[in-house]
Amino acid sequence: MAGFYIVVTKPVNTTLIAATRAGKGQKYIEPMIDIWMRQKNQPNIIATDPKGELLRKNAFALAIQGYEVKSVNTLNPQYSTAYNIYSYALMAADRGNSEMTARILTGIGDVLFAAEGDNAFWYGSASKLVNLCAEAIIDYALEDARRLRLDPTLSYTMKESKVDDVFGEVSAANVVHILNQLYAATITYEKDHELLELAGYKEDTQALWVFLSLIGKLPMTTLRTNISSDFAFLQAQAGSEKMMSSILTIALQNMSFFREEAITKVTSGNPSKTLDFVGLGFPRRFSMWFDDHLIDLNVLSPAKTVMQVYRDKELTQPYFDEGIKDGKPYEDYSNYTHIGEFEKGWIHGAIRGKLDQDTSYIKLSINNTRGRL
Structure with a gap:
């Protein structure tokens, strides 16, 4: 092929436009995947592949090169990895970070109910309604999880396994289920006047409005x-x-997509089994939680934290030495610690480098800004 090569070492965005069957896949996409999988520092590869051609052609080779291949597959859901769109919102709520929960749900709503102009009000309101139902399911799951975690008859492993199953019920399909079931039901004043009055209504009312009102009680x-x-x-x-x-009605119409069997299977799943896009950047993450009592005593808040990983329990052999190697900063050194304030008692750390031992040790340093630690 006539022409010349352009070598760019910085990250770039490339758009390739060509007619159907013009060779986009064979001449550009597949060679790039082949190059990436052979690199010393292999990048994450995220590909949109509606026909499944790239998966069929490259999955085996990628696995041989050390990649863990995941496929969100609506063509064959039985072979698909689940991607629960509400998993990150749920995890934020479980950590007590309601602000982050709301932010994530708003982002999901902006995607599912994108509209401008005259439709902005209607679609924006429908998005809020769907988010309210999602928050209600999350609240129910958290209450169930709290009960399980306090059960003295269960081991820690059993507790977390059961909590994982409970959290798996928080899904787009179940949000649609609540909308459908309660949309079709009406609470009558003659039969359930006490319930309606508790919710603040004095006449027959749609069940969904009663349900959301009673959460405030x-x-x-x-x-x-x-x-x-x-x-x-x-x-x-x-x-x-x-x-x-x-x-x-608009909310139900836009969310009806999640009622399809294939989509329901692909977008429903326990947090432990759902595809973790955050983990693509930092697959080795740590989180620690401190009792509210310490936070209330202002012992740990406000405080800055630093995590560092060591090979030995005496904490004398850090995994990643700070400094320069061969004239360049250690690639695996960056991001091996996390510095930040407590998030409702939680602190988080992430490691980009790989741990080559079965057992490693984490040192957590806490610096209270009041000088008490």
């Missing part, structure tokens, strides 16, 4: 407070029962 947590305030705002914004019903 439970013992308050930050998540439940957010649900109650967001639902009140949505009701005030809509202004009438007819508009609320229209918003609910």
Whole structure:
């Protein structure tokens, strides 16, 4: 092929546009995958492959080169890795970070209900409604998890296994299920007037509105407070029962995608089994939680933390020495520690380098800004 090579060492974004069957895959995409898999420092490869051609041609070779191949496969869901879109929001809520939970759910809603102009209000409101249902399911899962973790008859391993199963129920398919089931039901004042009055209604009301209103009557947590305030705002914004019903209809229409059997299988799964995109960047991550009592005593808050990994229990042989090797900074040194403030009692660390021992040791240093540690 006539022409010349351009060598660029910095990260670049490349767009390749060509007609169908023009050779995009054979002449560019597949050779690039082959180059990447043979590199000394192999990058993560994320490919959109609707026909499954790249997977069929390259999966075996990638595995031979040391890659762990994952496929979100709607063509053959039985061979697919699950990707639960709500897993990160759930994990943030489990750590007590309601702000991060809301931020993640808002991002999901912006993707599922993208609209501009005249439709912005309707789609934005429908997105809020779906997020409220997702938060309600997350709240239920957290309550169940709290009960399991306090069960003295269960071992730690059994507790976390059961919690993982409970968290697996938080899925887009179940959000749609709640919308469908409660959309079709009405709570009548004649039969359930006490329930309706507790929820703040004095006439027959759609079950979904009663459900969301009653969350505000439970013992308050930050998540439940957010649900109650967001639902009140949505009701005030809509202004009438007819508009609320229209918003609910739009929510159901946009989320109906998740009712398809193949999509349900691919987007449902326990946190331990769902595809972890964060883990692609930092597959070795650590999290530690400190009791609220220490936080309340201001012993650990505000504080800065540093994690470092050692080969020996005496903590004299760090995995990654700080400094220069062969005139260049250690590639695996960066990001082996995490410096940050406590997040509701949680601190997190991440390691890019690989640990080549069966047993390694983590040193956690805490520096209280008040000088008490």
